[in-house]
Amino acid sequence: MPSVTYISATGGETAVVGFAGDSVMETAVRNGVPGIVAECGGSLSCATCHVFVCADSVFPAMEDLEDDMLDGTAVDREVNSRLSCQLKLLDADIRVTTPETQV
Amino acid sequence: MTGTGASAHVAAQARGTLIIGACQAGVQLASSLREQGDTEPIVLVGEEPHAPYQRPPLSKAFLKGEATADSLTFRTHEFYAEHHIELVTRERIVAIERDATGGVATAESGRRFEFARLALTTGAVPRQIPFDGSELEGITYLRTATDAALLEQRLAGAHDVVVVGGGFIGLEVAAGARAAGKTVTVLEASPRLVGRAVSETTSAFYLAAHRRRGTRVILNAQVVRFLGEHDRVTAVELGSGDVIKADVVLIGVGVIARTELAEQLGLAVDNGIVVDASALCSDGLTVAAGDCANLPNPSLTPGGIERLRLESVQNAVEQAKVAAATLLGRPAEYSTVPWFWSDQADLKLQIAGLSGGHDQIVLRGDPDSEKFSVLYYRAGQLIAADCVNRPLDFIAVRAMLHSGQHLPSDRAADLSLPLKKLFLPAVPVLIGK
Numbered sequence: 001m002p003s004v005t006y007i008s009a010t011g012g013e014t015a016v017v018g019f020a021g022d023s024v025m026e027t028a029v030r031n032g033v034p035g036i037v038a039e040c041g042g043s044l045s046c047a048t049c050h051v052f053v054c055a056d057s058v059f060p061a062m063e064d065l066e067d068d069m070l071d072g073t074a075v076d077r078e079v080n081s082r083l084s085c086q087l088k089l090l091d092a093d094i095r096v097t098t099p100e101t102q103v
Numbered sequence: 104m105t106g107t108g109a110s111a112h113v114a115a116q117a118r119g120t121l122i123i124g125a126c127q128a129g130v131q132l133a134s135s136l137r138e139q140g141d142t143e144p145i146v147l148v149g150e151e152p153h154a155p156y157q158r159p160p161l162s163k164a165f166l167k168g169e170a171t172a173d174s175l176t177f178r179t180h181e182f183y184a185e186h187h188i189e190l191v192t193r194e195r196i197v198a199i200e201r202d203a204t205g206g207v208a209t210a211e212s213g214r215r216f217e218f219a220r221l222a223l224t225t226g227a228v229p230r231q232i233p234f235d236g237s238e239l240e241g242i243t244y245l246r247t248a249t250d251a252a253l254l255e256q257r258l259a260g261a262h263d264v265v266v267v268g269g270g271f272i273g274l275e276v277a278a279g280a281r282a283a284g285k286t287v288t289v290l291e292a293s294p295r296l297v298g299r300a301v302s303e304t305t306s307a308f309y310l311a312a313h314r315r316r317g318t319r320v321i322l323n324a325q326v327v328r329f330l331g332e333h334d335r336v337t338a339v340e341l342g343s344g345d346v347i348k349a350d351v352v353l354i355g356v357g358v359i360a361r362t363e364l365a366e367q368l369g370l371a372v373d374n375g376i377v378v379d380a381s382a383l384c385s386d387g388l389t390v391a392a393g394d395c396a397n398l399p400n401p402s403l404t405p406g407g408i409e410r411l412r413l414e415s416v417q418n419a420v421e422q423a424k425v426a427a428a429t430l431l432g433r434p435a436e437y438s439t440v441p442w443f444w445s446d447q448a449d450l451k452l453q454i455a456g457l458s459g460g461h462d463q464i465v466l467r468g469d470p471d472s473e474k475f476s477v478l479y480y481r482a483g484q485l486i487a488a489d490c491v492n493r494p495l496d497f498i499a500v501r502a503m504l505h506s507g508q509h510l511p512s513d514r515a516a517d518l519s520l521p522l523k524k525l526f527l528p529a530v531p532v533l534i535g536k
Contacts, residue, residue: 043163043444063413069495074502103505
């Protein structure tokens with residue numbers, strides 16, 4: 001099972017075990033990881049599950065709606081920004097950084 | 104003393120917090136107490152058989168078979184264990200007594216829960232309509248995962264689906280059933296759809312959009328009774344004399360806040376449990392949050408309705424955080440930009456702000472293109488927006504309402520520029536010396 005490591009804006013790390021098929025957002029919320037709000041529960045409506053994906057973690061390219069929503073995150077997007085509700089876990093371990101704030 | 108296991112241990116000490124209602128607000132309140140440093144026992148008690156789960160997908164993904172109560176759970180069992188939150192399911196609290204130092208709540212089963220602090224996140228129940236034939240099999244309401252499982256099962260074998268109530272829940276279910284090939288009729292008693300939440304422009308759009316997708320929508324529809332054979336519903340009879348065939352009827356005509364426990368405690372109740380901006384009830388001891396609470400309007404924009412109930416995920420989450428702080432003796436004032444969403448077929452509606460009391464509307468985009476926003480102004484100031492398939496407008500308006508920036512109404516319709524390029528600073532600030 002893949003391990004997901006969430007690195008907070010201040011550098012603190014939380015590692016949890018995820019399940020293939022679940023999203024990085026769901027894995028965080030179910031385990032109470034701070035830093036990911038996800039008000040809309042993954043329906044691409046709120047842009048409050050913004051993460052920065054670390055270089056060693058690879059996901060499929062984003063679709064247009066996610067790209068649009070990333071323009072409205074509370075902390076400005078960067079080249080490695082994604083909405084974690086759209087990042088499905090496979091078998092590989094994943095590392096993401098969460099922004100200072102989501103709302 | 105009665106009770107079993109860990110809860111008897113907690114109760115015997117009469118310490119800690121009892122949260123009644125294992126829902127979005129209840130889970131958030133428990134989590135926030137721990138995040139804010141509370142180390143006292145926390146018991147979260149709910150009457151449903153499931154661990155707390157997300158409700159919004161029940162009228163959407165759940166009915167398509169893409170979600171279950173398990174897949175929608177908020178937290179793992181390990182989370183509750185690690186954070187020492189005792190989750191109690193299948194217990195319905197029927198009586199509470201309390202004084203300033205604490206009290207005891209008793210479940211229908213007789214099990215007792217003692218507490219030092221009390222939070223009510225009791226939610227709401229669907230408004231029932233008492234027509235002849237309401238007891239027929241096939242007539243359903245939708246609030247819980249159990250309701251959704253029953254509805255999913257009934258929809259599977261249905262050909263004709265009738266939805267009573269043209270609000271968000273009804274239209275979401277109607278859109279799903281229509282997409283699955285059913286013959287769908289929506290009966291709305293008022294002259295327009297979603298009248299409680301959006302403007303006439305947005306209502307007219309949804310009427311046209313659902314009709315385009317093959318759903319029959321009857322406005323000003325007066326349901327007279329449900330007809331059945333062998334105890335199963337077969338049709339709905341209208342005041343006009345029309346009889347609409349139905350294998351399944353979903354009734355979605357709003358909800359009523361659950362206030363019976365608050366009333367028992369002698370708390371002020373008026374369309375919900377009356378709370379102040381810190382989520383504190385009229386006894387100055389108990390807190391309430393989520394769908395059950397009647398709260399001062401938390402909008403950052405000035406003006407508008409004074410008090411209201413907010414039925415939304417965002418309110419459940421944010422008000423619960425404030426309620427947790429209040430229980431810990433650190434009351435904060437709840438203020439926010441209320442927001443809502445509804446997914447119907449491929450139409451994503453996002454609403455930022457409360458549009459009540461608007462005196463001007465600006466249409467941004469063409470409703471016939473199914474991509475447009477309705478911007479609401481009051482006294483020249485933007486107060487809210489309904490955004491259909493325009494997520495960027497939604498995000499921009501929400502951010503603007505948070506920051507208090509200004510969006511001139513004469514420029515807001517200009518589609519050549521993204522909304523966020525049109526913002527101006529709020530009010531010029533003059534700094535005198």
